[in-house]
Amino acid sequence: MQEKTIPVLNSAFEEEVYEGLMAFPKYLSSKYFYDEIGDKLFQDIMAMPEYYLTNCEFNILKKHKELITSIFHSEGDSFSLFELGAGDGKKTKILLEHLSKKNIAFDYRPIDISQNALHQLVASANKELPNVEINPIQGTYFDTLKNIAEEEEKRKVILFLGSNIGNLLHPQAVDFLKKVCAVLNDEDLVFMGFDQKKNPQQILDAYNDKAGITEAFNKNILTRINTEMDANFNLDKFIHWEVYDPETGTAKSYLVSKEEQDVTIKSLDLKVHFDTWESIHTEISQKYDDKVVQWLAEQSGLKITAQFSDDQNFYKNYIFKK
Ligand code: AVJ
Numbered sequence: 113m114q115e116k117t118i119p120v121l122n123s124a125f126e127e128e129v130y131e132g133l134m135a136f137p138k139y140l141s142s143k144y145f146y147d148e149i150g151d152k153l154f155q156d157i158m159a160m161p162e163y164y165l166t167n168c169e170f171n172i173l174k175k176h177k178e179l180i181t182s183i184f185h186s187e188g189d190s191f192s193l194f195e196l197g198a199g200d201g202k203k204t205k206i207l208l209e210h211l212s213k214k215n216i217a218f219d220y221r222p223i224d225i226s227q228n229a230l231h232q233l234v235a236s237a238n239k240e241l242p243n244v245e246i247n248p249i250q251g252t253y254f255d256t257l258k259n260i261a262e263e264e265e266k267r268k269v270i271l272f273l274g275s276n277i278g279n280l281l282h283p284q285a286v287d288f289l290k291k292v293c294a295v296l297n298d299e300d301l302v303f304m305g306f307d308q309k310k311n312p313q314q315i316l317d318a319y320n321d322k323a324g325i326t327e328a329f330n331k332n333i334l335t336r337i338n339t340e341m342d343a344n345f346n347l348d349k350f351i352h353w354e355v356y357d358p359e360t361g362t363a364k365s366y367l368v369s370k371e372e373q374d375v376t377i378k379s380l381d382l383k384v385h386f387d388t389w390e391s392i393h394t395e396i397s398q399k400y401d402d403k404v405v406q407w408l409a410e411q412s413g414l415k416i417t418a419q420f421s422d423d424q425n426f427y428k429n430y431i432f433k434k
Pocket residue numbers: 157165274275276278279318319326329395396397
């Protein structure tokens with residue numbers, strides 16, 4: 113029998129890369145797109161004309177900030193405003209500014225997997241909104257829900273913007289929303305963005321821009337493996353590929369190997385073989401409609417109490433309560 117040495121894996125990232133690249137079909141998790149380079153590339157994506165999501169949500173928040181913040185504030189007492197996957201907080205600042213202008217007592221608790229994104233967010237918010245108290249938390253959504261649960265003194269408003277939930281398949285989304293529901297008290301609420309089903313071409317264009325920014329973003333996961341795990345992925349030997357299924361509303365990103373090749377990942381003591389045109393699935397970006405959001409809420413023990421949309425119904429924000 114052949115002896116196999118099992119390498120010591122130092123991080124969740126290493127474990128998931130090992131598992132995903134040993135699997136068939138191969139996959140990697142999009143949560144690892146976001147290091148300093150990935151954060152910057154995602155900011156560039158949000159600024160692209162094709163990536164309509166950011167503008168839609170920005171406009172919804174701008175147009176409805178009065179009503180949205182009054183709902184946040186409706187129970188009267190002070191609250192903690194948690195934000196899962198806060199990123200650069202550009203859209204959130206509309207709400208922060210409005211809350212602070214109206215002298216509503218709250219503190220802002222941004223949560224992000226990227227320490228770099230949090231640093232930048234805290235620095236910019238301290239400068240632009242000096243009156244807002246900020247208490248950042250670094251971690252994944254799932255891990256940090258525990259922190260949120262422990263925050264028992266204050267009422268909670270939880271933001272989950274940008275259609276970030278779209279990175280989860282429906283069963284994972286239900287699992288996640290159940291966990292969110294479990295940390296809610298009766299007066300707490302959740303404010304979430306869901307990108308809507310629309311012309312499939314428009315969705316494909318948003319995830320396959322001509323300038324190649326999304327391609328670079330997708331490939332950044334290979335760059336990270338190269339630098340953090342001493343690997344030798346040649347980025348030019350992979351293409352970025354996007355598909356959208358209008359029936360399920362699921363957009364999927366892949367990296368496809370243009371040729372047969374072997375890649376060595378030294379830290380994992382791993383040689384990965386790729387057949388010609390073999391794929392690595394890297395991301396899902398789920399699109400929704402009212403029925404699906406209603407179904408997700410029911411499955412997770414949540415109720416939709418309000419919703420906000422842009423003029424074209426490209427994007428919607430919903431308020432949930434327990
Ligand atoms: C940050 C997960 C909402 O899926 O639309 C953008 C990430 N990926 N372009 C999305 C992303 C490719 C984005 N989310």
